[in-house]
Amino acid sequence: MNKRIPDKRWIVFVSIILVILIADQWTKLLIRDHFTVPVRNPIHVIGENLIITRVENRGVAFGIHFPGIHIISYVGFLLVIAYLLVQYRKEKAFWVNDLAFSLIIGGALGNFIDRLFRGTVTDMIQMGVAGYYWPVYNIADSAISVGVVLFFIGTIILDRQKKHVD
Numbered sequence: 001m002n003k004r005i006p007d008k009r010w011i012v013f014v015s016i017i018l019v020i021l022i023a024d025q026w027t028k029l030l031i032r033d034h035f036t037v038p039v040r041n042p043i044h045v046i047g048e049n050l051i052i053t054r055v056e057n058r059g060v061a062f063g064i065h066f067p068g069i070h071i072i073s074y075v076g077f078l079l080v081i082a083y084l085l086v087q088y089r090k091e092k093a094f095w096v097n098d099l100a101f102s103l104i105i106g107g108a109l110g111n112f113i114d115r116l117f118r119g120t121v122t123d124m125i126q127m128g129v130a131g132y133y134w135p136v137y138n139i140a141d142s143a144i145s146v147g148v149v150l151f152f153i154g155t156i157i158l159d160r161q162k163k164h165v166d
Contacts (some may be wrong), residue, residue, distance in 0.1 A: 009093055013102050020106025021113075024139040028114065028122040035124075042126075050127055055136040056120040077112050081105060096154035103147030110140030 035042075035054035042053040088101045114121040123136040 009098060013088065013098055016099065016102035017106040020103060020143045021109050024110030025113065027124065027139050031122055031124040049129060052124055053126050053136060055123045057123050058120050073115065077108060081108060092158065094154055094158055096150055096157065100147045100151035100154055103143040107140035107143030107147065
């Protein structure tokens, strides 16, 4: 019987996904348990620049909503996850891209779980300066954003390494 032991790369990849997923779902649960909608008493962490609040996002990214968007988002989610998993297996092992893929998949799973089981995504972090605010977001959104930036950085680094080898 040939039991294949997962390599370290795969274990780290899955572990990061699980950490993001658990942190995201846990913070959303805390917010849902402690804040009603509409929020009457948000927590001002850094004055008016960083606020903990609660928003239930019924749309997709940045609250975009139109009939049928949820079906499109489910199909899009499955396609993105499949693509990332194929890319992960295909990519040259590089820790920056591994981290990027893990963050994107963990964040996508966190928001997908909310949308699938609750019909909305709970957002809670509001940041801004001088009264101008970024849309309210959550841990999953942060992981996806950081993952995308890291993926671009990793791609640039790998491309430069490839040019030096050629």
